[in-house]
Amino acid sequence: AQKVTQAQTEISVVEKEDVTLDCVYETRDTTYYLFWYKQPPSGELVFLIRRNSFDEQNEISGRYSWNFQKSTSSFNFTITASQVVDSAVYFCALSERNTGNQFYFGTGTSLTVIP
Amino acid sequence: NAGVTQTPKFQVLKTGQSMTLQCAQDMNHEYMSWYRQDPGMGLRLIHYSVGAGITDQGEVPNGYNVSRSTTEDFPLRLLSAAPSQTSVYFCASSYSSGTTSTDTQYFGPGTRLTVL
Numbered sequence: 001a002q003k004v005t006q007a008q009t010e011i012s013v014v015e016k017e018d019v020t021l022d023c024v025y026e027t028r029d030t031t032y033y034l035f036w037y038k039q040p041p042s043g044e045l046v047f048l049i050r051r052n053s054f055d056e057q058n059e060i061s062g063r064y065s066w067n068f069q070k071s072t073s074s075f076n077f078t079i080t081a082s083q084v085v086d087s088a089v090y091f092c093a094l095s096e097r098n099t100g101n102q103f104y105f106g107t108g109t110s111l112t113v114i115p
Numbered sequence: 116n117a118g119v120t121q122t123p124k125f126q127v128l129k130t131g132q133s134m135t136l137q138c139a140q141d142m143n144h145e146y147m148s149w150y151r152q153d154p155g156m157g158l159r160l161i162h163y164s165v166g167a168g169i170t171d172q173g174e175v176p177n178g179y180n181v182s183r184s185t186t187e188d189f190p191l192r193l194l195s196a197a198p199s200q201t202s203v204y205f206c207a208s209s210y211s212s213g214t215t216s217t218d219t220q221y222f223g224p225g226t227r228l229t230v231l
Contacts, residue, residue, distance in 0.1 A: 009155075035219065045205060045222035091157060102173060103148075103220060105157040 006106035021077040023092030031097035034075045040088040082113045121223035128196040136191040138206030146211035147189040151202040196230045
């Protein structure tokens with residue numbers, strides 16, 4: 001079973017629109033960590049955020065915000081006023097304390113921002 | 116700090132050839148790992164190491180060997196390359212606590228491997 005599901009394979013938005021990337025995870029562990037990474041066309045993986053399971057506060061960083069809801073096992077990522085530079089593949093990942101030797105990655109969401 | 120470095124960036128092999136993908140980090144991270152990225156499949160863990168002298172298998176270990184003789188280096192060896200190993204390979208490192216690591220993993224730039 002997939003531990004991290006990113007149901008949106010590809011999304012296209014027009015510049016300045018807001019866009020939300022969905023991430024649903026599955027775990028039985030009470031202590032776990034969730035991550036988002038960005039992979040721009042150049043190919044490197046850029047760390048965006050890490051959240052632990054005990055901190056459900058939403059986080060905002062500039063145009064980026066993250067909504068963590070344990071009740072729905074979701075950790076969604078919103079980009080406000082999207083820009084062409086936001087075009088990339090975004091990965092959500094899970095790390096569990098009890099099996100903390102492996103990251104479980106989703107299959108990624110490819111975001112294209114059209115100018 | 117250079118962070119995580121990988122060499123080469125690109126490689127073309129013929130079926131049956133062997134090669135080693137190099138990975139090094141200068142952050143004194145105990146935990147290092149190798150992933151492969153294939154279209155539509157995200158990143159899948161090949162092997163990982165929680166410290167020098169300790170390695171273990173991930174989700175897709177077949178066809179790959181690793182060793183960890185120093186904290187800094189974690190090479191990935193393909194003993195007999197197959198077309199199914201055509202992929203982009205990423206090395207990553209992070210802090211660890213004992214035998215686990217839930218800390219942020221930092222990735223190298225990747226190696227694009229093609230096996231003909």
